[in-house]
Amino acid sequence: MAAVNRVFDLLSYNKSNFNNQDILASKVAGKWEKHSIDDFIAYADDISRGLLKLGICKDDKVAVMSPNRPEWNFCDFGIMQIGAAQVPMYPTLAEGDIKFILKNAEVKIVFVSDEVLYRKVETIKNTEQLELAIYTFDKVAGLPHWTEVQLLGKENSSVDLEPHKDAITPDDLLTLIYTSGTTGTPKGVMLTHQNLISNVMYSSEMYPKGVRKALSFLPLSHIFERMVCYMYIYLGVSIYYAESMETIVDNLAEVKPHCFTTVPRLLEKVYDKIVGKGHALTGVKKSLFFWALALAHKYELDGKNGFFYELQLKIARKLIFSKWQAALGGEILVIISGGAALQERLARVFWGADIKVLEGYGLTETSPVIAVNGPKPGETMFGTVGKVLPNLEVKIAEDGEILCKGPSVMKGYYKRPDATDEAITDGWFHTGDIGVLKDGFLAITDRKKEVFKTAGGKYIAPQVLENKLKESVYIEQVMIVGENRKFPSALIVPNFEKLKEWAQKNGIAETEAAKLIKIKAVCDKIWLEIEKLNEGFGNWEKIKKFALLPTEFTIDGGEMTPKLSLKRKVILTKNADLIEKIYAEGGDRNEHHV
Structure with missing residues (x-):
């Protein structure tokens, strides 16, 4: 059996143990194009030889800037097999970040998905006078195509790759991942082969048996999906790439996957759509739907609700929840949620519907998984991110911060020994998250940097309040x-679809978002x-005022990171005048609009 010490060893391991005939698949011209493990190995080897011929050496940096597609993986493995480090770059990166990363990492070659990105990178290359080769994955007339590198490798098939592979140790740099830069200049996180392999091995032990096919749509540029795809290769799971975020529902129906990874934001949207369909039902069907939904909201793990509840749930699963499962392709065994906090009520509802959603937690700096809930009895606790992986240690600092130590903790920040020393003390990585351990399960309460004090000296954990408010079907974001104000307030993007439905039922004809949020009855709603969701919070935590915004926070708008987390500083800056207006007026409650 092939040993797995470095990430590229996963290919020979898969070949020996599974020999997948559809290890990677993507939609090309309306049809699913599948690649076998043999194809994968051949492409990776060709890219390795091609890069060597182009003068790429051990420790050089090669970037990939593209949405998910098999070429991303071919180049990833081709780069790592010769000891070069891959620098993943989000296609949505701002020009300033692209410039910084290319210069800071001294990138020699960039593989981009299409002509738009090619032109973007080319402009930066010319203005900054960078020595940089750019290749596209799409075929664009007159532009260098990635197959030129592959064909150069094919023409030099006599080049022996084994000495290059043998020179790579588990402690060598695999990848340089730049953080999204929400708090200033991006930092390059240095992850080694050992970092990723250790995380793959221990995360894979939590995966349910019987998973053979996955749908992938979270960006490979982020360590979460990338590690998971390495894990799929290790477990012999075929990876099917969704065409886009918009086609996920169609792709689920076509692929019928056993699993996929997601972020809470997408699960929230799925849930809201399902509930929306429930509201459209009439008579007995509507009553049955909401009876089943109420039942799922009370779900407790491991049969704790007793025999009569389980009997009712069995009926609800057959009559109602089987349709939810069908909407996800009909064969889902597990969904992994990460990247942000999952609302506890959503976890309960999906588990009640017999759709196991396993919430996990980690950071780029920890490769990424620190803790994850499991599919077996006793392995999950609602309201937590699961048990810490057995090869890691976690402790809670005096100020509540989660500290982590173990083989998946990064080597450090690239060219930033100061930042590395600040983040890692005696081997303990400071996560920046606040949490507690409950019976061996880790619960995250907030980001350390996001917790703020009111003018009265009371601490506010914004994520807890935000997750609670999002339980309303009328609140989208x-x-x-x-911070340093008398009380907390909320900037709210309503769920305009739901709000318009409510408005029509209440005799309000207005449909334009910017005008709708200015109507008093809408604000009152x-x-x-x-007020309903404020219950249960201390008086100092309760939302006293709010402002309604007419447009969603988006990645393109700069208010969200690529993994759909809020860029708080950006949102604060963009809405500075509105926030001042909220706090300038007296009284306990005001609504404002932009």
């Missing part, structure tokens, strides 16, 4: 503000939702 929310950000809590109020949102305030009623806030």
Whole structure:
């Protein structure tokens, strides 16, 4: 059996143990194009030889800037097999970040997906006078294509790759991943082969048996999906790439996967759509739907609700929840959620519907998984991110910060020994997250940097409040503000689809978002939702005022990171005048609009 010490060893391991005939697949011209493990190995080897011929050496940096597609993986493995380090770059990166990464990492070659990205990188190359070769994955007339590198490798098939592979140790640099830069200049996280392999091995032990096919749509540029795809190769799971975020539902129906990874934001949207369809039902069907939904909201793990509840749930699963499962392709065994906090009620509902959603937690700096809930009895606890992986140690610092130590913790920040020393003390990595350990399960309460004090000296954990407010079907997105103010307030992007439905039923004909949020009855409705969800919080935590925004926070708008987390500083800056207006007026409650 092939040993797996470095990430590229996964290919020979898969070949020996599974010999996958569809290890990678993507939609090309309307048809699923599949690649076998033999194809994968051949492409990776060709790319390795081609790069060597182009003068790429051990420790050089080669970037990939593209949405998910098999070429991403071919180049990834081709780069790592010769000891070069891959620098993944989000296709949505701002020009300033692209410039910084290319210069800081001294990137020699960039593989981009299409002509738009080619031109973007080419402009930076010319203005900054960078020595940089650019290749596209799409075929574009007159532009260098990635197959030129592959064909150069094919023409030099006599080049022996084994000495290059043998020279690579588990402690060698595999990849340089730049953080999204929400708090200033991006930092390059140095991850080694050992970092990723250790995370693959221990994460794979939590995966349910019987998983053979996965749908992938989270960006490979992020360590979460990338590690998971390495794990799929290790487990013999075939990877099918969704065409885009918009086609996920169609792709689920076509591929019928056993698993996929997601972020809570997408699960929230799925849930809201399902509930929306429930509201459209009439008579007995509608009553049955909401009876089943109420049942799922009370779900407790491992049969704790007793025999009569389980009997009712069995009926609900057959009549109602089987349709939910069918909408996800009909064969889902597990969904892994990461990247942000999952609302506890969503976890309960999906588990009640017999769709196991396993929430995990980690950071780029930890390769990434620190803890994850498992599919077996006793392996999951709602409201937590699961048990810490057995090869890692976690402790809670005096100020509540989660510290982590183990083989998946990064080597450090590239060219930033100061930042590395600040982040790692005696081998303990400071996560920047606040948490607690409950019976061996880790619960995250907030980001250390995001917790703020009111003017009265009370601490506010915004994520907890935000997740609670998002339980309203009328609230799409929310950000809590109020640092050094008398009380917390909320910037709210309503769910306009739901709000318009409510408005029509209440005799309000307006459909334009910017005008709708200025109508008093609409604001009163949102305030009623806030008041209801405020219950259970201390008086100092309760939302006292709010502002309604007419447009969503987006990646393109700069308010969200590529993994759909809020860029709080950006949102605060963009809405500075509005926030001042909230706090300038007296009274306990005001609604404002932009």
